[in-house]
Amino acid sequence: MKAAVIVFPASNCDRDLKVALAQAMGRDPDMVWHGDSELPETDLIAIPGGFSYGDYLRAGAMAANSPIMREVVKKAQAGTPVLAICNGFQIATETGMLPGALLRNAGQKFVCRDVDLLITARNERFVGGFEQGEVVRFPVAHHDGNYYADEETLHELEGEGQVAFKYASAEGELTDAANPNGSLNNIAGIYNKAGNVLGLMPHPERLISEELGGTDGKRFFDHLVNSIV
Numbered sequence: 750m751k752a753a754v755i756v757f758p759a760s761n762c763d764r765d766l767k768v769a770l771a772q773a774m775g776r777d778p779d780m781v782w783h784g785d786s787e788l789p790e791t792d793l794i795a796i797p798g799g800f801s802y803g804d805y806l807r808a809g810a811m812a813a814n815s816p817i818m819r820e821v822v823k824k825a826q827a828g829t830p831v832l833a834i835c836n837g838f839q840i841a842t843e844t845g846m847l848p849g850a851l852l853r854n855a856g857q858k859f860v861c862r863d864v865d866l867l868i869t870a871r872n873e874r875f876v877g878g879f880e881q882g883e884v885v886r887f888p889v890a891h892h893d894g895n896y897y898a899d900e901e902t903l904h905e906l907e908g909e910g911q912v913a914f915k916y917a918s919a920e921g922e923l924t925d926a927a928n929p930n931g932s933l934n935n936i937a938g939i940y941n942k943a944g945n946v947l948g949l950m951p952h953p954e955r956l957i958s959e960e961l962g963g964t965d966g967k968r969f970f971d972h973l974v975n976s977i978v
């Protein structure tokens with residue numbers, strides 16, 4: 750299996766993502782610069798977290814218009830799996846690959862901590878390694894993670910099983926206290942309609958070994974890689 754990680758100026762989770770993918774795949778992913786206009790042959794495209802273009806204008810807004818993203822959008826439309834984490838999720842909404850937007854956190858502060866997440870929709874490729882209704886723990890680190898979509902879009906996302914993860918208590922309850930940023934319906938991650946694009950604010954690539962504090966992220970990547978191979 751081959752994977753490509755897109756790198757923008759001021760991406761800062763690209764190497765963590767590389768390590769997580771390499772650990773799961775047994776080989777390094779290709780690192781692809783934002784200014785490139787072609788993607789190497791790849792079975793998975795990963796858009797990492799960070800502060801692409803310094804979050805100038807709006808988080809993800811400038812990156813969404815970089816040359817490589819035209820190719821990413823084309824491949825996504827053709828069915829290539831795309832994993833968009835944190836700033837990657839922001840970029841994916843800015844390109845229109847995913848609906849809605851990530852607004853400033855409700856508390857107006859950068860939030861950096863582990864969160865519990867309820868797996869809310871079955872998508873074999875991305876979360877087949879977890880049980881539906883299972884609670885997993887990934888870290889968040891963002892100031893613009895407050896998921897917003899209009900009522901009709903929200904209704905569609907919920908109805909069509911496109912909500913991937915929700916912020917929850919350790920017992921899986923969707924409380925306000927468990928929601929770190931004010932996201933509507935406690936939404937932490939969503940799929941596109943076709944189910945081949947996943948965007949999520951939490952960082953599975955930051956919990957891939959006991960030394961880092963947990964292995965839920967390793968489970969995520971191991972399953973993703975096995976389901977694509």
Ligand SMILES: NC(=O)CC[C@H](N)C(=O)O
Nearest residue numbers: 798799835836891892893
């Ligand atoms: N860790 C990240 O990807 C940060 C995302 C984003 N730039 C924010 O702070 O909202």
